[in-house]
Amino acid sequence: MNRNVAPWTIHRETLVKAEDKTDPSYGCIPEERPAADYLKFGIINLDKPAGPSSHEVAAWVKRILKIEHIGHGGTLEA
Amino acid sequence: MTGVLPVTLEESRKIVQALLLGGKEYVCVMKLHGDAPKQRIEEVLNEFQGEIYQRPPLRASVKRQLRTRRIYYLDFLEVEGRNVLFRVGCEGGTYIRKLCFDVGEVLGCGAHMQELRRTRAGSLVEDEAVTLHDVAYWFMQWQQKEDVEILKRFVQPMEKALTLFPQIVIRDSAVDAVCHGADLTAPGVLSLKTGISSGSITVISSLKGEAVALARAKASSEQIFQMVHGVVAKVERVLMPRGTYPKGWRSGKTANEHEKT
Structure with a gap:
């Protein structure tokens, strides 16, 4: 594989090894999680404004949503 | 600097390491410190692919040792005076400020990063990004109406941020073992994506599409497909809380009792 190919241009096929069913009585399809879990296992694709640091912006989101823990992936300098 | 900043809430902060590894795309304005012909600028940018x-620069959050980074593409867009606009797709952890400086050195005239906008972080793209105002507004709306559809306007399941990592789908009965940090073995695997090689970071998923863990593959897609037993992937980060799925394995006392019956 050409290692200079951006990950978002790679096309992958699915190899099926075996078939099985999933029990609906536990777990949940991500898009159908109840609100509390939807937030808890959620991410925000945020358009960072210029000025504040990534860390500050994340802290603002934390305050807006009144949640305990927040993180961000890939610092964008102020 | 503006653009796509993935923000992880509560449990989803466990995927941060994967987000850091993911590729990024930026649009950048580079300011040259002298004049350079357009053709030469394009040539030099091409060399950096x-x-x-x-x-890493002086003000960096990592150890300052020489490291390699992959530039997937570096497209010249336009030049106006000494301002050069380009688009770059690169590996996570590439410093664009440094890239501009280095391009300036090769050009001979010097250069610095003037403006930067991140247009992509892994599978998250600029077109779908929401502003802080959107977050504040929709959250307030949600509090008033308590309709989960409103949450969906600004929050996505963490799985959405992991779609570029090759996926391995496992049986319900294997889920809880992985949640406890057990390595994934061949019998638990139902399907997988092509393009996995030994050492690749993969996402172990349930049949419902929930991310169970991030794991490092121990074999290639083709090998995993053929494997009947043995370790397929080593768990690096568990994402799903233990006990979400029933325990599909036995150990210690219970296992012994089961054997007797």
Whole structure:
């Protein structure tokens, strides 16, 4: 594989090894999680404004949503 | 600097390491410190495609040792006076400020990063990004109406941020073992994506599409497909809380009792 190919241009096929069913009585399809879990296992694709640091912006989101823990992936300098 | 900043809430902060590893795309304005012909600028930008060496800048959050980073593409867009606009797709952890400086050195006139906008972080793209105002507004709306559809306007399941990592789908009965940090073995695997090689970071998923863990593959897609037993992937980060799925394995006392019956 050409290692200079951006990950978002790679096309992958699915190899099926075996078939099985999933029990609906536990777990949940991500898009159908109840609100509390939807937030808890959620991410925000945020358009960072210029000025504040990534860390500050994340802290603002934390305050807006009144949640305990927040993180961000890939610092964008102020 | 503006653009796509993935923000992880509560449990989803466990995927941060994967987000850091993911590729990024930026649009950048580079300011030259002298005049350079357009053709020469394009040539030099082209030279920076592929594997490059970078020493992280003085103000960096990582150890300042020389490291390699991959530039997937570096497209010249336009030049106006000494301002050069380009688009770059690169590996996570590439410093664009440093890239601009280095391009300036090769050009001979010097250059610095003037403006930067991140247009992509892994599978998250600029077109779908929401502003802080959107977050504040929709959250307030949600509090008033308590309709989960409103949450969906600004929050996505963490799985959405992991779609570029090759996926391995496992049986319900294997889920809880992985949640406890057990390595994934061949019998638990139902399907997988092509393009996995030994050492690749993969996402172990349930049949419902929930991310169970991030794991490092121990074999290639083709090998995993053929494997009947043995370790397929080593768990690096568990994402799903233990006990979400029933325990599909037995140990210690219970296992012994089961054997007797």
